[in-house]
Amino acid sequence: MQQRFKVTGQSVIVTGGASGLGLAFAEAMCSEGARVTIMDMNEIALSQVITRMQAEGHSVTGRVLNVADRQDLDLAFDEVVAREGSLDTVFANAGIDPGPGFAALDMEGNKSAQNYIENYTDDRWDKVMRVNLDGAFYSLRAAARHMRRQKSGSIIITTSISALRPSGGLASAYPAAKAAAAQLMRHLALELAADGVRVNAIAPGPFATNIAGGVLHDEERRAAFTSIVPMGRIAEPDEIKGLAIFLASSASSFITGQQIAIDGGTSLSSARQ
Numbered sequence: 277m278q279q280r281f282k283v284t285g286q287s288v289i290v291t292g293g294a295s296g297l298g299l300a301f302a303e304a305m306c307s308e309g310a311r312v313t314i315m316d317m318n319e320i321a322l323s324q325v326i327t328r329m330q331a332e333g334h335s336v337t338g339r340v341l342n343v344a345d346r347q348d349l350d351l352a353f354d355e356v357v358a359r360e361g362s363l364d365t366v367f368a369n370a371g372i373d374p375g376p377g378f379a380a381l382d383m384e385g386n387k388s389a390q391n392y393i394e395n396y397t398d399d400r401w402d403k404v405m406r407v408n409l410d411g412a413f414y415s416l417r418a419a420a421r422h423m424r425r426q427k428s429g430s431i432i433i434t435t436s437i438s439a440l441r442p443s444g445g446l447a448s449a450y451p452a453a454k455a456a457a458a459q460l461m462r463h464l465a466l467e468l469a470a471d472g473v474r475v476n477a478i479a480p481g482p483f484a485t486n487i488a489g490g491v492l493h494d495e496e497r498r499a500a501f502t503s504i505v506p507m508g509r510i511a512e513p514d515e516i517k518g519l520a521i522f523l524a525s526s527a528s529s530f531i532t533g534q535q536i537a538i539d540g541g542t543s544l545s546s547a548r549q
């Protein structure tokens with residue numbers, strides 16, 4: 277079984293890897309002996325993460341990148357392939373929900389007026405779409421360009437349970453971008469299947485990360501979110517590591533085009549306004 281879950285020596289890119297789920301993906305892959313390039317637009321957080329992980333003895337490189345910058349993203353992926361000689365796994369994970377975002381959930385776990393569509397600004401729509409949909413598209417395209425040539429690879433995007441069903445706290449652009457990214461993932465999975473490249477998505481429920489200003493670290497807000505999770509708690513980023521290794525390794529060799537929820541049962545419960 278250990279052979280099946282092996283990722284040792286893989287060349288891996290993680291976008292949005294300086295915090296939260298992306299950092300957990302990077303740590304999981306590094307701890308199993310992969311060579312990881314973390315790309316993130318937060319230069320300070322990235323530099324701290326790289327310094328710490330290199331001190332721990334991991335093979336990890338940092339690259340400052342905004343995934344909405346398509347030219348720089350292409351260049352950054354080319355740099356990795358030139359340096360590492362291959363590209364085996366890509367976690368296209370960078371994503372945002374700018375304020376009020378996740379915070380706009382009242383204490384009963386219902387959508388607050390800040391997230392009603394008539395209060396949703398063009399600026400917020402554009403920001404979310406640029407990162408969560410355009411950024412995912414640029415990452416998938418750059419990964420596919422290298423992996424189709426190699427005839428191997430695993431691409432994993434981070435969507436959300438809001439791509440599976442409407443959910444209380446989230447507003448217009450975020451679920452729309454995530455659902456569109458999920459459909460793009462399926463389309464690409466079909467297109468690349470015969471070339472030996474697998475494409476899947478991880479759809480997380482609430483995890484305690486720094487998204488939306490770190491609202492899920494706040495005790496009161498946590499309680500509001502906990503009320504919508506059948507397992508009755510918010511997850512810690514470490515809990516995504518097993519699924520990350522599974523999708524990056526040959527343990528999932530016949531799985532492509534799937535969106536796997538990791539959400540404590542949240543997507544099973546009925547949607548609320």
Ligand SMILES: NC(=O)c1ccc[n+]([C@@H]2O[C@H](COP(=O)([O-])OP(=O)(O)OC[C@H]3O[C@@H](n4cnc5c(N)ncnc54)[C@H](O)[C@@H]3O)[C@@H](O)[C@H]2O)c1
Nearest residue numbers: 292295296297317318342343370371436482483485486487
């Ligand atoms: N935390 C949750 O509950 C949750 C639930 C569902 C989906 N997600 C998704 O998980 C992914 C990771 O989010 P997280 O919760 O770990 O948040 P996080 O804020 O802790 O981490 C996101 C990282 O992405 C980086 N980033 C943001 N915009 C970027 C850009 N344009 N280019 C490059 N890097 C950028 C940030 O600097 C940060 O390091 C996102 O796609 C998010 O939508 C999170």
